[in-house]
Amino acid sequence: MAAINTDLSKIGYTYEDIQRMAQVILSNTNLRPSIGIICGTGLGGIADVVENPVTVSYDTVPGFPVSTVKGHSGKFVFGTLSGKPVLLMMGRFHYYEGYPMWKVAMPVRVMKAMGIETLLLTNAAGGLNQSYKTGDIMLLKDHIDLPGLTGECVLIGKNDERQVFGPRFLATNGTYDSDFRGKFLRVATELGHGDLMKEGIYIMIGGPTFSSTAEARVLRMFGADAVGMSTVPESVVGRHSGMRILGVSLITDMVELEDGSQFQVTHEDVLRTANERAQLMQKMFLKFVTLID
Numbered sequence: 001m002a003a004i005n006t007d008l009s010k011i012g013y014t015y016e017d018i019q020r021m022a023q024v025i026l027s028n029t030n031l032r033p034s035i036g037i038i039c040g041t042g043l044g045g046i047a048d049v050v051e052n053p054v055t056v057s058y059d060t061v062p063g064f065p066v067s068t069v070k071g072h073s074g075k076f077v078f079g080t081l082s083g084k085p086v087l088l089m090m091g092r093f094h095y096y097e098g099y100p101m102w103k104v105a106m107p108v109r110v111m112k113a114m115g116i117e118t119l120l121l122t123n124a125a126g127g128l129n130q131s132y133k134t135g136d137i138m139l140l141k142d143h144i145d146l147p148g149l150t151g152e153c154v155l156i157g158k159n160d161e162r163q164v165f166g167p168r169f170l171a172t173n174g175t176y177d178s179d180f181r182g183k184f185l186r187v188a189t190e191l192g193h194g195d196l197m198k199e200g201i202y203i204m205i206g207g208p209t210f211s212s213t214a215e216a217r218v219l220r221m222f223g224a225d226a227v228g229m230s231t232v233p234e235s236v237v238g239r240h241s242g243m244r245i246l247g248v249s250l251i252t253d254m255v256e257l258e259d260g261s262q263f264q265v266t267h268e269d270v271l272r273t274a275n276e277r278a279q280l281m282q283k284m285f286l287k288f289v290t291l292i293d
């Protein structure tokens with residue numbers, strides 16, 4: 001019988017693992033983007049407007065996890081958006097898929113090793129703030145790392161202070177770049193959709209259960225405006241490695257805070273709203289990337 005590894009400090013990808021995966025991925029293209037975009041559930045439509053795309057399937061990268069969630073296709077796309085080199089991750093990893101937290105956001109370190117300095121994170125989220133509507137777009141001004149607060153922080157494990165990692169103890173206030181938020185709001189207004197835009201706090205739950213009504217009320221009492229099952233580990237790892245970060249939540253459904261509602265959200269509802277907003281998200285990102293220095 002194989003020995004069980006009980007030494008948590010040794011679990012995780014090493015600096016060398018990260019560099020090796022980055023080299024394998026980069027060997028498919030000469031493009032060296034500094035902008036990385038992680039596409040949330042159903043939000044991969046941005047890839048349809050990438051010029052001269054080169055795709056690299058995750059399963060061609062030894063050691064890379066596989067995507068298991070509908071709406072996450074499991075590949076990198078290199079190309080240009082409005083002439084700017086970008087790298088898209090079409091498919092992220094979620095804790096509820098059974099991946100340990102340190103694996104969930106490992107791709108962000110691989111992105112850093114590939115030269116990514118600006119990380120644009122998108123997600124599908126449920127609206128907790130009752131002034132929001134389905135289809136609104138919330139820019140993250142902060143987050144609540146519920147798994148992190150309860151002992152499942154993405155940075156737990158052996159730390160390596162070399163470039164793709166960062167300091168053992170990390171300040172996470174100010175993770176989301178206020179200049180980026182201002183620019184994104186300007187883009188939305190110029191496109192005539194300023195009315196959809198919100199700035200708020202995203203709370204990560206572990207999932208895969210959507211929150212119960214009583215849990216949703218707690219999340220709202222904590223001060224969260226939207227809830228989802230991703231993004232925070234990626235933001236924390238991105239911050240750890242010194243990236244500039246924008247977080248964008250598409251409000252795919254409104255979360256019930258009152259007892260007795262018959263509405264029960266499904267993943268199909270999430271995918272439907274994401275699909276309805278696909279073209280607008282494309283337009284917003286095409287314009288926004290032109291404003292990144």
Ligand SMILES: O=P(O)(O)O[C@H]1O[C@H](CO)[C@@H](O)[C@H]1O
Pocket residue numbers: 039040041042069092094122123124125207228229230231266267270
């Ligand atoms: O956060 P993303 O990956 O956009 O996906 C969101 O949508 C799924 C639920 O429908 C969950 O995975 C939730 O986190």
Ligand SMILES: Nc1nc2[nH]cnc2c(=O)[nH]1
Pocket residue numbers: 124125126127205210211227228229252253254255265270
């Ligand atoms: N209600 C709800 N909707 C979502 N849409 C995407 N993620 C979530 C979530 O965690 N809860």
